[in-house]
Amino acid sequence: MKLLLRVWRQRRADQPGAFEEYPVPDAAPDMTVLELLDRLNETLAERGVDPIAFDSDCREGICGACGITIDGVPHGPVANVATCNQHVRSFADGATVTLEPFRAGSFPAVRDLVVDRAALDRLLAAGSYVSVDAGTAPDADASPTTHEAAERALDFAACIGCGACVVACPSGAAHLVAGAKLAHLAISGRGSAERGRRARATVDLLDAEFGPCSTHGECAEVCPASIPLTAIATVNREHLRASWRRRDD
Numbered sequence: 001m002k003l004l005l006r007v008w009r010q011r012r013a014d015q016p017g018a019f020e021e022y023p024v025p026d027a028a029p030d031m032t033v034l035e036l037l038d039r040l041n042e043t044l045a046e047r048g049v050d051p052i053a054f055d056s057d058c059r060e061g062i063c064g065a066c067g068i069t070i071d072g073v074p075h076g077p078v079a080n081v082a083t084c085n086q087h088v089r090s091f092a093d094g095a096t097v098t099l100e101p102f103r104a105g106s107f108p109a110v111r112d113l114v115v116d117r118a119a120l121d122r123l124l125a126a127g128s129y130v131s132v133d134a135g136t137a138p139d140a141d142a143s144p145t146t147h148e149a150a151e152r153a154l155d156f157a158a159c160i161g162c163g164a165c166v167v168a169c170p171s172g173a174a175h176l177v178a179g180a181k182l183a184h185l186a187i188s189g190r191g192s193a194e195r196g197r198r199a200r201a202t203v204d205l206l207d208a209e210f211g212p213c214s215t216h217g218e219c220a221e222v223c224p225a226s227i228p229l230t231a232i233a234t235v236n237r238e239h240l241r242a243s244w245r246r247r248d249d
Contacts, residue, residue, distance in 0.1 A: 064162030130191030171211030179231030
């Protein structure tokens with residue numbers, strides 16, 4: 001396959017960027033987009049050109065580090081699939097494929113396709129923790145949980161925190177990932193003593209660093225973990241619950 005890659009190049013965060021075009025005449029349909037970038041970077045290195053910077057780690061759709069906007073869609077053309085699992089066969093032979101970084105006010109550009117997602121890390125730190133006593137493991141029946149509740153909690157825990165939902169939202173909201181984290185812990189009953197603190201801290205950070213929820217639902221369409229829109233309702237529900245309870249919980 002022959003593809004023309006239109007890639008965003010930006011040397012530094014404080015410098016302007018621009019799209020540059022690179023032909024790839026030997027793309028294979030079974031390549032992933034990241035493998036396609038690997039092939040292109042090998043060619044650029046041989047020519048003495050700086051390779052294209054992009055993030056990746058597990059390349060199995062688990063870690064959430066690989067986020068790229070492909071043809072205007074966070075992660076790529078196949079819905080609910082991470083960038084590292086998007087394949088070249090999704091594009092027509094001879095197509096022009098546009099690759100750019102995640103575009104969101106809370107994700108400032110670093111270089112080329114790399115962005116700083118520290119705001120998302122702060123959000124997860126605010127509402128995705130539990131405090132436990134170190135030492136002997138608790139008894140298995142210390143926190144009874146039904147099979148149904150455990151399965152629901154695991155569905156929300158599947159969120160990989162990639163930030164695609166933030167990019168897809170016209171307002172740059174992070175309510176889908178925030179709701180997934182709050183729902184996971186609330187349903188499982190973990191860290192119930194600090195449940196209210198997690199909710200208040202999460203909402204405070206959402207208000208400070210992200211936009212308001214647009215209620216359009218674009219976030220769920222790009223989420224690699226297929227987190228349902230019901231996660232968004234958890235944010236308001238948990239915050240309302242916290243407001244009716246003691247301030248020290």
